[in-house]
Amino acid sequence: MKIAVASGKGGTGKTMVAANLAFTLSQTCQVTLVDCDVEEPNLHLFFPAPATAKDVTVQVPVIDQKICDRCGKCGEFCQYGALTVLRDRVLFFPELCHSCGGCTLVCPKNAIHEEPKRVGIVTHTKPLPRLDLVSGNLDTGNPFAVPVIRAAKMATAGDCLVILDASPGTSCPVVETLDECDACILVTESTPFGLHDLQLAVDVTARLGIPAGIVINRNDGQDQATFNFCTNRDLDIIMTIPFDRGIAAIQSRGDLLCRVRPEWMKAFTTLYRKCCGLAGVD
Amino acid sequence: MIRLAVISGKGGTGKTMITAALADLLPGTLVLADCDVDAANLSLLLDPQLICTEPFMGVKSAVIDPAVCKGCGECEMYCRFNAVHAEGDTYRVNPIRCEGCAVCVHVCPVKAVTMQPRQNGEVMYSQTERGHLVHAHLVPGAGNSGLLVHAVKKMALEQDRDCNLFLIDGPPGTGCPLISTISGVDVVLIVTEPSVSGLHDLKRVVSVCRQFRPRILVAINRFDLDESLTESIRQWCAEENITLVGKIPFDATVIDSVRQGKPVTKVRDSHAAQAIQILKTNLDQELMHYYNQR
Numbered sequence: 001m002k003i004a005v006a007s008g009k010g011g012t013g014k015t016m017v018a019a020n021l022a023f024t025l026s027q028t029c030q031v032t033l034v035d036c037d038v039e040e041p042n043l044h045l046f047f048p049a050p051a052t053a054k055d056v057t058v059q060v061p062v063i064d065q066k067i068c069d070r071c072g073k074c075g076e077f078c079q080y081g082a083l084t085v086l087r088d089r090v091l092f093f094p095e096l097c098h099s100c101g102g103c104t105l106v107c108p109k110n111a112i113h114e115e116p117k118r119v120g121i122v123t124h125t126k127p128l129p130r131l132d133l134v135s136g137n138l139d140t141g142n143p144f145a146v147p148v149i150r151a152a153k154m155a156t157a158g159d160c161l162v163i164l165d166a167s168p169g170t171s172c173p174v175v176e177t178l179d180e181c182d183a184c185i186l187v188t189e190s191t192p193f194g195l196h197d198l199q200l201a202v203d204v205t206a207r208l209g210i211p212a213g214i215v216i217n218r219n220d221g222q223d224q225a226t227f228n229f230c231t232n233r234d235l236d237i238i239m240t241i242p243f244d245r246g247i248a249a250i251q252s253r254g255d256l257l258c259r260v261r262p263e264w265m266k267a268f269t270t271l272y273r274k275c276c277g278l279a280g281v282d
Numbered sequence: 283m284i285r286l287a288v289i290s291g292k293g294g295t296g297k298t299m300i301t302a303a304l305a306d307l308l309p310g311t312l313v314l315a316d317c318d319v320d321a322a323n324l325s326l327l328l329d330p331q332l333i334c335t336e337p338f339m340g341v342k343s344a345v346i347d348p349a350v351c352k353g354c355g356e357c358e359m360y361c362r363f364n365a366v367h368a369e370g371d372t373y374r375v376n377p378i379r380c381e382g383c384a385v386c387v388h389v390c391p392v393k394a395v396t397m398q399p400r401q402n403g404e405v406m407y408s409q410t411e412r413g414h415l416v417h418a419h420l421v422p423g424a425g426n427s428g429l430l431v432h433a434v435k436k437m438a439l440e441q442d443r444d445c446n447l448f449l450i451d452g453p454p455g456t457g458c459p460l461i462s463t464i465s466g467v468d469v470v471l472i473v474t475e476p477s478v479s480g481l482h483d484l485k486r487v488v489s490v491c492r493q494f495r496p497r498i499l500v501a502i503n504r505f506d507l508d509e510s511l512t513e514s515i516r517q518w519c520a521e522e523n524i525t526l527v528g529k530i531p532f533d534a535t536v537i538d539s540v541r542q543g544k545p546v547t548k549v550r551d552s553h554a555a556q557a558i559q560i561l562k563t564n565l566d567q568e569l570m571h572y573y574n575q576r
Contacts, residue, residue, distance in 0.1 A: 008321045010293010010454040015479065039455035040291055040486060042479040079341055079382050095461075100362055100383030140489040143428065143458035168293040168454050169320030171420060171427040175378055191540050193298065197321040203422035208378070222541070245507070252477035252508045 002162045003275050004036075004181040004210075008197030010168035012187045013217035013241070016251050017271075018165035019046045020258045021185075024268035025161065026131035032159040036177040037167040038120060038136035038148040045254045047127035054124075056136070056151040057116035058099040058144075063090045067111035074103040074112060095143055120148035122155055132159070145173040153177075170200045178205065182279035184212045185238070185271070190223050198226070202233060211278040213238035215271070218248075238274040239267060284569055285448040285467045287317070287496070291483030293454035295475045296503035299536055300558065301451040302327035302545040305412045307562040310446035314410065315438045316417040317463040318453040319403070319430045327545055330408030330415050338418065338433055340402035340426035341382035348372040350394035357386035357395060378423055402426050405433050407441065414442050428458035435463075447569070456490045469572060470496045471527070471565065475503050476511035484515065488522065497572055501528040501561055527568060528561025530554055 005018040022033040035043040075085040082096035104112045120138040136152035166177040184205050188198040205212040213236050220243040258264045288301045316324040351372035358366040365379035387395045402424040408415045416438040453459040474484040505512040519526050535552035547555045
């Protein structure tokens with residue numbers, strides 16, 4: 001069972017929901033929590049523990065300027081403009097390279113080989129007896145989040161119960177996180193911004209064919225528009241968290257709602273059951 | 283022209299609310315851009331009147347002609363994005379996973395694969411009370427958000443290069459869309475909040491900004507939700523020689539203004555609006571100083 005937590009809009013409470021859901025489930029069974037918000041990973045702040053780290057690398061081309069005769073085929077082929085062939089040398093722009101390997105295939109002189117380049121790390125901790133936390137962490141200045149997300153997810157292959165915390169947005173990093181998930185929790189808030197971005201996020205899950213349920217966070221009772229949208233799109237509201245400065249303060253200082261107020265564990269257990277329902281699992 | 287981007291690292295700290303209020307308050311002529319193309323919200327506060335739209339094409343995508351494909355599977359073997367899969371006797375490209383590298387076109391022995399243009403979104407050019415706004419819509423789940431950010435900035439600069447200020451509402455994060463947003467920008471205003479996540483993400487986004495050239499300024503939103511974390515942020519900024527230009531209190535007027543679709547400075551006098559006035563004065567001084575130095 002793989003459950004992703006996503007949102008469209010940033011700061012709606014994805015990490016809060018993912019952390020408390022994993023914390024609650026880890027009281028009774030083994031859980032793996034994956035931080036797929038590799039541009040700004042935060043889950044480790046809520047579960048401090050000693051970590052082991054592994055580098056994430058991608059393949060990038062290295063051109064042997066002695067063999068290269070500047071024929072220009074690699075530069076013509078590269079769809080991303082990462083190679084520019086000059087009269088006396090070939091320039092490579094690593095920040096544009098997608099590591100497709102095409103340049104090595106088209107070079108008639110076999111002057112290009114690939115070498116690994118580090119783009120981030122994946123850390124692993126065991127903050128609680130039944131909780132594993134795997135965090136992807138993109139090196140700052142590196143533009144491509146997807147290989148780090150892929151590596152973090154790969155590190156959890158074979159785990160039975162996995163909760164994935166996605167990045168905000170609706171593009172490639174979110175798609176990579178949602179890939180092969182059984183259900184998706186979409187966290188929104190009671191504002192026009194929250195609703196606007198929820199609509200986009202729902203379009204992503206629909207396009208990927210992943211069943212989604214809605215969590216309304218910081219609910220202040222003014223949610224008619226969100227209710228109407230959910231009714232129209234046949235989406236269930238699977239949890240509501242009230243607007244409460246106390247809850248916000250727990251989260252701000254890096255604590256967990258369910259640790260400070262254990263009565264909340266019941267609500268997160270219900271949330272898990274509803275996710276199982278979405279995924280069609282008993 | 284000075285180019286100013288409002289960014290945050292962490293999502294949901296109040297970038298868009300502050301950008302809209304600054305658009306309302308800052309003097310001179312300005313052009314606005316919403317570079318949070320994944321989840322663009324600035325238009326919800328500025329009541330834009332659409333002037334024109336342009337399709338955004340992104341990179342091309344591979345398409346396999348099943349009538350030509352012999353089912354050899356070379357394309358699947360060489361694709362590094364896991365975008366090609368067998369479907370019956372032939373192969374098919376998953377357009378969501380395809381990054382448009384064209385390796386499959388190169389390796390196909392029977393020339394069954396072609397690169398086809400695809401529309402990944404659109405760029406919109408609108409009129410607002412405070413100048414032109416360039417915003418965009420990315421097809422949900424589509425790639426190339428960094429390229430779309432580039433297209434948005436390019437349109438704003440081409441159409442309104444004579445303005446005094448280019449004001450950008452940026453994306454969260456530190457990846458491709460953020461890097462595309464801050465490249466070529468003169469000043470970034472980072473909006474953070476007093477939480478352990480806010481401070482952690484502030485440090486990361488500053489480290490990205492320092493790999494480029496902009497002057498870095500910081501504002502703390504909802505600062506009164508945790509005064510001791512606000513103090514930690516202030517201290518860290520002082521140690522790093524980063525100017526703090528404003529602190530905005532938690533104020534329910536902000537949510538009201540978003541519900542009314544207006545900048546918070548336009549609904550009624552409030553603590554948040556007063557704090558943003560001070561932020562604007564400090565920011566304006568910093569911008570003048572930057573302009574004179576240049």
